[in-house]
Amino acid sequence: MSKSIDSVNWFFVPYDQLNHDIFPWADSNRDNNGLIFIESSKKGNSKNFHKQKLALLLSNMRHFSKEAESLGHPIIYKSTTLGYSEVLEDLYEQIGSIKVVKPAERELRFELEPLGKAGKIQFLEHDGWLTKRSWFLESVGDKPPFRMDRFYQRVRKETGILMEQGKPTGGKYSFDSENRFPWKGDPETQKELEFEVDEIDNEVMDLVNEKFSSHPGKCDLSKVPTTLEQNIDSLNWALGNLPHFGRYEDAMSTKSRYLFHSKLATSINLHRLSPREVIDSALSAQAPLNSLEGFFRQMIWREYVRHIHEVTDGFRALEVFDKDSGEPNFLNQNNPLPETYWGKKSGFNCLDDVVESVMDEGWTHHIPRLMILSNFANLLDINPRELTTWFHEAFIDAYDWVVEPNVLGMGTYSLGDAMMTKPYISGTPYINKMSDYCKTCKFDPKKNCMVSNLYWAFIERHKSAFEGNIRMAMPLRSLAKRSDEKKEQDKLSFEYILSTLSRDDEVMIQS
Numbered sequence: 001m002s003k004s005i006d007s008v009n010w011f012f013v014p015y016d017q018l019n020h021d022i023f024p025w026a027d028s029n030r031d032n033n034g035l036i037f038i039e040s041s042k043k044g045n046s047k048n049f050h051k052q053k054l055a056l057l058l059s060n061m062r063h064f065s066k067e068a069e070s071l072g073h074p075i076i077y078k079s080t081t082l083g084y085s086e087v088l089e090d091l092y093e094q095i096g097s098i099k100v101v102k103p104a105e106r107e108l109r110f111e112l113e114p115l116g117k118a119g120k121i122q123f124l125e126h127d128g129w130l131t132k133r134s135w136f137l138e139s140v141g142d143k144p145p146f147r148m149d150r151f152y153q154r155v156r157k158e159t160g161i162l163m164e165q166g167k168p169t170g171g172k173y174s175f176d177s178e179n180r181f182p183w184k185g186d187p188e189t190q191k192e193l194e195f196e197v198d199e200i201d202n203e204v205m206d207l208v209n210e211k212f213s214s215h216p217g218k219c220d221l222s223k224v225p226t227t228l229e230q231n232i233d234s235l236n237w238a239l240g241n242l243p244h245f246g247r248y249e250d251a252m253s254t255k256s257r258y259l260f261h262s263k264l265a266t267s268i269n270l271h272r273l274s275p276r277e278v279i280d281s282a283l284s285a286q287a288p289l290n291s292l293e294g295f296f297r298q299m300i301w302r303e304y305v306r307h308i309h310e311v312t313d314g315f316r317a318l319e320v321f322d323k324d325s326g327e328p329n330f331l332n333q334n335n336p337l338p339e340t341y342w343g344k345k346s347g348f349n350c351l352d353d354v355v356e357s358v359m360d361e362g363w364t365h366h367i368p369r370l371m372i373l374s375n376f377a378n379l380l381d382i383n384p385r386e387l388t389t390w391f392h393e394a395f396i397d398a399y400d401w402v403v404e405p406n407v408l409g410m411g412t413y414s415l416g417d418a419m420m421t422k423p424y425i426s427g428t429p430y431i432n433k434m435s436d437y438c439k440t441c442k443f444d445p446k447k448n449c450m451v452s453n454l455y456w457a458f459i460e461r462h463k464s465a466f467e468g469n470i471r472m473a474m475p476l477r478s479l480a481k482r483s484d485e486k487k488e489q490d491k492l493s494f495e496y497i498l499s500t501l502s503r504d505d506e507v508m509i510q511s
């Protein structure tokens with residue numbers, strides 16, 4: 001460290017602000033701006049985080065600090081069993097006031113708040129977001145129902161992205177109807193990137209395997225980017241997927257976990273790649289409009305859920321919270337999450353295949369998250385908070401501000417219609433149409449698969465909660481026409497599956 005410690009502006013850099021260019025430390029001479037990093041095993045152990053997630057975070061942070069050092073930043077790097085605030089309080093005594101870009105995670109903001117109030121740390125605005133809170137408040141408001149369309153159109157108009165003379169390019173704001181095709185193996189997918197593992201990666205993997213040995217999953221840093229160059233390689237790889245991203249956005253396959261998705265949330269949420277550079281690169285790529293629009297909309301979903309989380313203080317400001325449990329649980333779903341979600345085979349090929357990819361690499365794309373993992377949890381009346389915690393722990397791109405709205409507000413109906421007009425649920429035909437899971441399943445989708453029974457049993461159990469909901473009118477009408485015999489079968493299937501999975505057994509074909 002060339003400068004005296006007193007003449008340096010010290011910034012605490014949380015684990016998800018790993019960007020050299022968009023935060024205030026990039027503003028003036030880098031050697032005036034010291035960066036503080038904290039590896040806290042208290043945080044690592046605060047949840048049952050997947051080993052791959054711990055390794056991804058630690059290795060990116062270690063690489064980032066080395067890159068920052070070579071750019072000229074003075075560095076303080078602490079490894080501790082304490083929490084962030086305890087370390088920062090101690091550092092304050094040595095170096096004086098510390099600056100922090102307002103953390104994205106509520107949990108960290110909450111932890112640091114007392115230090116801010118005591119004047120020991122100073123919060124700065126976070127320039128990593130693309131949209132202003134005022135756009136959200138003016139187009140959506142601070143009370144439910146929250147609807148994405150109004151916000152999305154406002155963002156398009158404000159930014160002029162995919163707009164021509166004030167009108168959306170191609171004549172409409174969404175090309176969703178062109179983006180729902182199953183994938184039959186053609187066009188071919190790209191080979192997944194394999195990253196070179198360096199000394200830092202190896203040290204981190206050893207650390208995770210030793211200190212977090214009881215945590216689920218395994219770590220393999222050849223599967224995720226950890227250096228800046230590797231993160232940029234990921235972006236270039238993702239651009240290669242973009243031409244087919246739109247058409248096959250909703251498809252699922254046993255042959256390719258990612259199909260044409262970008263796998264970039266991991267890098268973006270850590271800010272290794274800024275949302276701005278990802279969008280700029282995507283918009284200048286050669287890809288059809290339905291792909292470009294679909295990708296841009298997904299990136300705006302990211303902004304949208306973050307605004308909702310912040311405006312509602314992680315939903316705590318909403319009346320949808322159950323007064324007794326303090327948790328959102330509109331449908332009063334209270335069954336525990338079965339071990340299936342941690343890798344115990346259920347017998348359902350769709351669910352087991354997706355869980356395998358989560359256990360393997362802490363990732364699966366949007367539709368398996370929504371239409372398999374959340375769908376099964378919904379149909380089995382799993383407690384929404386338990387499911388959210390599982391997503392938070394198991395996924396390498398999960399942070400409170402993004403995982404909570406996605407699971408509580410979209411994956412489940414725990415917030416009622418605060419974010420979605422109806423629950424995202426499906427029976428066997430949807431899974432059979434959009435994937436190839438059924439082809440290698442012991443159940444026959446046309447004869448003895450019980451997922452549709454679960455679907456009808458769910459609607460029957462919760463029909464009073466859906467009364468008056470126009471979007472649920474059709475399923476309710478179909479339910480009314482369903483014979484008593486079939487309804488009894490639905491109920492028996494639900495009870496059998498729930499009890500079987502809660503005993504950690506595999507579901508079998510019922511004669």
Ligand SMILES: Cc1cc2nc3c(=O)[nH]c(=O)nc-3n(C[C@H](O)[C@H](O)[C@H](O)COP(=O)(O)OP(=O)(O)OC[C@H]3O[C@@H](n4cnc5c(N)ncnc54)[C@H](O)[C@@H]3O)c2cc1C
Pocket residue numbers: 260261262263264265266268269295298299300301302303305364365366367369370374391395397398399402403406407410411
């Ligand atoms: C139940 C459930 C849980 C989810 N949990 C997370 C999570 O913990 N972290 C997370 O980043 N995303 C989460 N998502 C959103 C989305 O599934 C992932 O962002 C996406 O699958 C990541 O893969 P990708 O990078 O290939 O995304 P792509 O399909 O390539 O999409 C491009 C980018 O758009 C953004 N994006 C797309 N959809 C969303 C969304 N709904 N919310 C926020 N950003 C979005 C991501 O940054 C993503 O990288 C969740 C969705 C559901 C239904």
Ligand code: SF4
Pocket residue numbers: 347348349350351427428431432437438439441442443444445449450451
């Ligand atoms: S047959 Fe049923 S259980 Fe099997 S993969 Fe298809 S939907 Fe899933």
